[in-house]
Amino acid sequence: MTVAFYSCHTYEQPFLDAANHSHNHQLTFFSQPLTPDTVALAAGQQAICVFVNDPLTRPILQALVGLRIRLIALRCAGYNQVDIPAAHELGIRILRVPAYSPHAVAEHAVALLLALNRKTYLAYQRTKENNFTLDGLMGFDLCGKRVGVVGTGKIGAAFARIMLGFGCHVLAYDNIHSAVLQEIGVTYLPLNEVLANADVLSLHCPLLPDTHHLINASALAAMKPGAYLINTSRGALLDTPAVLRALETGQLGALGVDVYEGEDDFFYADWSDKPLPDANLNALTHLPNVLVTAHQGFFTREAMEQIARVTINNLTCLEQHQIPINEATVVV
Template structure:
């Protein structure tokens, strides 16, 4: 059985080859993204494995079907880049990794909060230049602050636990209140009330209801001086709205591990290129903005779980069209 990877990186090869011994797939790694121009590269593959910025549209799915592909495996939890109905019509199974290491993403969100607050990245650079001044490095105690969490799935729950450990008051918004979280002290409120928190962290999926969740219609509800963290999906935030809020001093700090137009930038070395995206250039010019390149998932534990789960998902679907973990099965 042949499994072709799109948008693959060197670390993908390392981890998937490590856990493939017992399954014996023929693995093919391509660094190009999946789209209409590259779908033909999967010819002869029983399954393809895609990531967050691959475009699994209806024409791509039809091409994969014609070339013999039976399974599309996402090596991530989100699936907003896949036309699920087109997969259903073409009788192609779709699976994902619903929970690989929620702590990895949650801990990265906390790292961004601590960095933006205590300015450790700026202090590191200062000291290396023998500048030991503390001017401009003033932060605040996390203890006692109110943290708003939007989305309390596996990652959101892990994040809530960490922030409770800091002594924060944690307010959450989700479609359904989680009893487990309520039992440890998290309280659920309407979205507009959660946006009044000192720190807001986004952990919800991207869909039509959450696209530009922080945008022109909601930015006015955000507490003036709040810190905003997004480790979910880039389009949860309307970039132009956020730039204006930063220019006016309405947002005190912004941490982004994702970006609306990241498919043109992230996972590439563009250090010798002229970046044409004016919005990200503007964001990077603010001293109170921290951007990482979709790094939150990037731990040994997470990559191991992603590889094992993806390979097992594909194996089960190709052998008997059945998947034991129904949370991983989309079609």
């Protein structure tokens, strides 16, 4: 099968080539994202493969159909960027990578929390300038603190286990309660009680209509003053202007994010030589109690190997007319 890979960075290609070794698909790599202007790059291909921020809107899907493309592989788990009803209507199959390494994202959430708490990013900047003072670097013991986990799927569960290992009391909110997590000490509570009691709140839920801006002005007001907020899930879970106001007033003590609602235009690109036109993102990156990373939570060797392996297997599955197990059927 001939496949065009969009938004494909050089660090991905060795993993994809290795996974494809025994499948013999013809892979063409494009660094450009999928946009109305780059759809034409897929001419002559049988399928395309896209990443998390490549929008699959109805117009783009229609353009792909015009190029006789009926298969799209996603190198990611979530597919809120895909117009699923339009894809079904147009006869396009959408396959995804439902899970790769939940530990990768969970551990990155912990890294953000630890860096914010112990101010290691500030200490690093100081010591590079031979400043070895400790003023402003005080943190707190995580042991004994209450950590709220919103969403206890594979990633949220991995994060909860790590926090239990730190000696934290883990409070969770999810529509589905995990008996396994409850057995090891996780306490499920209504969302308002998790917000009110958590010293640290970490988001691990999907982006759905009812979770869009889940953390808004009212949710922030309900949180403990000075609580820390971590988001490694989806940017639109946060109402960013409301979060900025909470940071300015001190209601929110610190923020660590690996995702951003408007990240499509900025993440995975180098903006160091030009002004950042997004005022909210610019504000976040310049606050001393905020740590922003550019959607790198997934970025471990193990996760990249799994993403490449499942992506290539998905392509082979449909090529051989097998029943796909990783087809996107509902928005998650």
